[in-house]
């Protein structure tokens with residue numbers, strides 16, 4: 006199968022990759038760019054483990070063709086709190102939102118997206134927003150508390166879709 | 171919290187927290203190696219068949235490395251080597267010559283990319299001779315059913331499989347199975363229609379029951395049907411294997427026991443254990459699914475050895491869902507009591523459809539007997555368990571190892587018994603529960619110990635207040651479309667599998683602890699952490715004992731070549747047994763530290779003590795009582811280096827000689843919508859008794875996580891099979907296998923947890939386990955609450971909306 010070169014801005018870095026037309030974004034991130042924080046949990050858009058931000062919006066990397074993201078700006082978990090932990094990440098650690106941690110990258114990315122859209126979400130809004138992210142370990146309450154604790158304004162920094170000049 | 175502890179019981183940042191929130195934590199599926207190939211597995215498209223031929227020529231022509239049954243060592247193994255070898259059943263090869271369930275691995279392919287491997291795999295041609303298949307153990311068990319196995323091994327002995335029975339266990343206490351004439355106990359290992367005593371008498375099981383239940387004034391007989399469930403751990407089973415130049419290999423794999431994987435692979439591939447290295451990596455959820463070596467692990471190893479290159483094999487979710495399930499169970503339970511609520515006898519019969527391989531149903535049945543015998547005092551007790559092969563995914567432990575199933579049967583029946591006797595369910599439980607000073611069966615009939623800590627009464631009393639127990643409605647008394655009810659159940663799990671004498675289960679753990687020259691400490695442990703905080707507990711225990719601040723104590727990366735043996739992170743043994751070993755090794759280090767410090771300070775070690783100096787961030791050695799001479803731990807270690815006195819360190823193995831129960835009490839409030847049949851848990855009060863709470867926040871996380879999975883087990887989850895095709899009805903897809911999301915959880919302020927104020931004298935700093943106990947009685951409490959709400963008793967799980975609607979309609983029409 007022929008490949009096409011695509012350009013992505015991932016976590017602020019310009020990357021170019023050769024992809025087949027049917028290649029999924031999750032595989033490009035994990036295998037070509039070695040960003041293994043984005044997890045595979047189901048491959049059919051049901052678990053949220055592969056959530057990344059595309060132009061600042063949460064998407065499931067297992068459902069997106071890499072070619073369709075050509076030119077886009079993507080933030081993966083590695084792009085959040087790379088220098089200093091983001092308040093959401095701090096909150097996850099402080100509120101028992103992590104057990105095995107396999108859902109955590111997707112949850113953190115989803116939580117960032119929620120707080121970007123709605124800086125003070127209610128409990129019901131948080132539950133509804135993360136219902137597509139499966140966590141088999143925690144029972145979700147630690148995650149909900151962590152997100153809530155960031156929602157008092159100020160603390161949470163919006164992920165801005167920065168493009169390289 | 172006890173204020174004499176410096177770190178035990180404190181909420182401190184999880185050691186792996188930063189790695190996990192930043193996506194840097196490495197799981198087996200994240201390992202990448204130079205020159206690595208990618209593998210996929212060819213899985214059976216039929217449920218039961220002889221494999222007549224496998225043709226890989228086209229795949230090989232594409233440059234792929236193929237693995238077929240002829241390529242693997244013909245060693246029969248059991249993937250779970252927690253039991254002693256004499257009690258271990260062996261029925262499987264790395265790749266089988268006969269398919270025993272849909273989705274079973276029959277060949278594997280490695281190529282440069284996963285896509286190429288997949289394309290090559292699609293070119294493999296398999297010819298099957300199909301056989302009748304069974305998705306119901308009752309069908310498989312019928313005389314004349316097609317044999318799923320002709321014979322299997324128990325230890326070194328081969329035996330014939332009859333009526334697809336994988337194993338049976340019959341366990342009695344009291345006057346059951348005793349000859350009514352001479353009193354001799356009948357020992358039998360399979361169900362019999364008649365017992366023939368040496369004294370000449372012929373005696374039937376019915377007469378046996380009659381005698382045991384003779385003094386019962388109330389007798390209940392109930393049946394229960396518990397579903398097959400998928401573990402749904404978030405990480406699908408994965409392995410990466412790298413052959414090493416000097417022979418042998420290094421392996422990164424999803425497992426709850428790196429050492430058992432090493433031993434099994436050594437046996438299968440006849441490779442010395444010093445040439446096998448299994449790395450400890452993070453585990454993306456276990457819940458029991460990786461107690462055994464996963465089926466893909468030896469496949470990946472065989473491929474890497476054949477290709478002489480590193481190979482990576484990551485299961486898809488669909489493959490994973492066809493790999494392992496939780497044991498389903500069909501129970502018959504008979505209980506007898508006097509009018510004043512004293513239990514006289516119990517008789518529990520269970521049939522378990524174990525799937526296409528026997529991942530040790532023998533200890534499962536023993537444990538089921540033990541959970542039953544340890545809930546209430548049955549002066550006369552009988553357990554008859556039968557494990558039957560079926561053509562389904564093999565079953566293995568899943569959080570509780572038979573305990574949620576047994577608990578559901580017993581705790582539902584106890585509620586019914588209370589109603590029959592006109593007694594409050596709490597009062598009946600308090601009259602009969604197994605508690606302080608009683609015998610606890612921690613792992614079936616061969617691993618027992620005496621209970622030395624017990625918070626049952628405290629938790630029942632506290633919980634009843636927290637949920638307003640005595641204000642709950644009369645069963646089925648509500649009107650309107652949404653019915654409200656409150657229910658309770660109590661349960662427990664063991665902490666480890668140690669007893670005064672080693673039984674059928676292997677249990678010990680190892681650790682090394684060393685003091686660095688700046689006073690920081692490294693712990694080398696082989697134990698795995700499911701995420702519940704076992705590793706943090708190890709750090710806290712060593713930190714507390716050596717009085718070195720938590721931040722200064724770390725876990726070293728380890729593997730099987732640098733650590734002593736640990737059996738497994740199963741049976742809720744991580745803290746009590748795994749960290750128990752770290753505790754005992756740290757004690758040795760403390761002794762050595764004080765001895766060396768004594769030489770420097772010119773004091774007898776007995777006159778020295780350790781204190782934690784949080785300001786300087788150091789452990790400090792001081793003279794007892796006086797604190798006039800002092801040296802930090804770092805100063806002692808540094809001076810010992812300069813004087814060439816050696817490293818202050820110790821290594822050791824340790825076996826716990828008890829298996830203390832960690833008790834739980836669950837109270838739940840539910841709402842049942844008559845129109846939709848939906849059951850919502852609107853409030854939960856969960857109390858746990860784990861002795862000293864080492865990680866209070868993480869223990870709360872265990873209780874809430876257990877609640878979540880318990881809600882799924884009771885109302886949603888079922889890995890059911892289509893009896894016509896032998897396939898899972900959900901076909902392995904996550905969108906069809908229903909699980910709980912955040913939305914099904916009660917509101918945050920309606921989830922209450924708490925801990926009993928107990929101290930386990932045999933545990934590290936008074937601690938015992940908790941993990942598995944968190945789920946064991948949730949479904950029972952929910953079913954009891956649903957009864958309280960609706961007046962209808964559900965005895966089958968999951969309780970689906972359709973069943974609720976039908977049952978409530980039947981009740982309204984007076985049909986039940």
Ligand code: FES
Nearest residue numbers: 046048050053067
């Ligand atoms: S892996 Fe993408 S949603 Fe599950």
Ligand code: FES
Nearest residue numbers: 104108140141142
């Ligand atoms: S922490 Fe394990 S799946 Fe969420």
